[in-house]
Amino acid sequence: MNEARIPTYKLFGETEIWADPDPVHHETIAARSAMYAWDIRPHSHDNLFQVLFVESGRADMILETERENLPAPCIVNMPPRSVHGFSFSPETVGQIVTLPQFLVRELLVLSPGLHLELDRVRIHPLAGDDASLARMRQWFEAFRAEYAARHEGRVTVLMAILAQLLVWLARAGGRVQGYEGRERFGERLDRFHELIDRHFRERRPVSFYATRLGISTVQLNSTCRRRTGRSAQQLIHDRVLLEARRLLAYSDLDVGQISYALGFRDPSYFSRFFTRAQGSAPTDFRLRHGEVPEAGSE
Numbered sequence: 001m002n003e004a005r006i007p008t009y010k011l012f013g014e015t016e017i018w019a020d021p022d023p024v025h026h027e028t029i030a031a032r033s034a035m036y037a038w039d040i041r042p043h044s045h046d047n048l049f050q051v052l053f054v055e056s057g058r059a060d061m062i063l064e065t066e067r068e069n070l071p072a073p074c075i076v077n078m079p080p081r082s083v084h085g086f087s088f089s090p091e092t093v094g095q096i097v098t099l100p101q102f103l104v105r106e107l108l109v110l111s112p113g114l115h116l117e118l119d120r121v122r123i124h125p126l127a128g129d130d131a132s133l134a135r136m137r138q139w140f141e142a143f144r145a146e147y148a149a150r151h152e153g154r155v156t157v158l159m160a161i162l163a164q165l166l167v168w169l170a171r172a173g174g175r176v177q178g179y180e181g182r183e184r185f186g187e188r189l190d191r192f193h194e195l196i197d198r199h200f201r202e203r204r205p206v207s208f209y210a211t212r213l214g215i216s217t218v219q220l221n222s223t224c225r226r227r228t229g230r231s232a233q234q235l236i237h238d239r240v241l242l243e244a245r246r247l248l249a250y251s252d253l254d255v256g257q258i259s260y261a262l263g264f265r266d267p268s269y270f271s272r273f274f275t276r277a278q279g280s281a282p283t284d285f286r287l288r289h290g291e292v293p294e295a296g297s298e
Helices: 029-036 101-107 114-118 130-148 154-172 182-202 206-213 217-228 232-250 255-261 267-278 282-289
Strands: 025-028 039-043 048-056 059-063 066-070 074-078 084-088 093-100 122-125
Touching: 025 029, 025 130, 029 039, 029 084, 029 093, 048 101, 048 130, 093 101, 093 130, 093 154, 101 114, 101 154, 114 154, 122 154, 130 154, 182 206, 182 217, 182 232, 206 217, 206 232, 217 232, 232 255, 232 267, 232 282, 255 267, 255 282, 267 282
Parallel strands: none
Antiparallel strands: 025 093, 039 084, 048 074, 048 093, 059 066, 059 084, 074 122
C-alpha cells in the first residue's frame, strides 16, 4: 500500500457524497459483504455513526490495528473516524444502520449527556441477555420493515426507533453519571479533539489548543482530566501514537518517512517516543501488525 492514509468511505466502499434521500441508511450484512467476498477492508467514515447488529454467524472486526472476534449475538456502535474492517462468514445474519453524526445529537436533544456515551467503539454481547436480544430483534426488524416500505410518516417512525436504540446504547456504555456542567465539558473536549485531528502533525503545544478554545491551559487540562483521566498533552500524544500505529500497519512508508509525516524532525526521537508509548519499537510493531492478518491465520 503506497497511500499513507486509510480509505475514508461514506458507506462501505463508497466515496461519493451521501446519495440516499433518507436521513439514514439500512442494509443487511449479507447485502454489502457479499459484494466484497465477506471481507470489508479497514476504512473509516468521517461524519457517519453506525450500529451493527450481528445476530448469528462468525464475525471478526479489525479495530485500528487489532483484530478481535465479535461474539454473536452482539451489537456494535461505531463512531466517526474509527478505523475498522470486518470479516464475516457467509452464513452471518445481521443488519447495519448508518446515520450522520449530527443526527445522533438531534435524536438525543432532550437527554444531552447521553450522546457523550457514544463517542467510542463499543461491543455489547447479547448472549445470555434474552430481554435485550429480543428488544434488538424487535427494533431492527421494525426498522427494516419501515425502511423498505414507503408509508406516510415513514421517517418519523424510523427516527423513533433510532432514538430508542441510541438511548439503549448510551445506557449500556455504563458511564452515564450526570453531573453539573457535563455537557459543557463534553462539548469542549469534542472541540479539542477536532483541533487535535487538524493540527497533531504540527507538534503544537497545549497552549496553542487552549488559545483556540478561548480558555487557559489549566482549564483545558482540568476538562481533559475530568472527562478522560488524562492530561491535554497525553491526549495529543495519544493521537500521534494512533496515527503512527496506522501508518506502520497500513502504509509502505519507512520509519523515517513516518516520523517526518508526523512532524518529528529526528526519526530517532520518533522511535524513542513510539517505543516508550507503545512498549515496542516501530519496526517490531510493523512486523507484528503490518497488513493485519486474515481471520484465522497465525
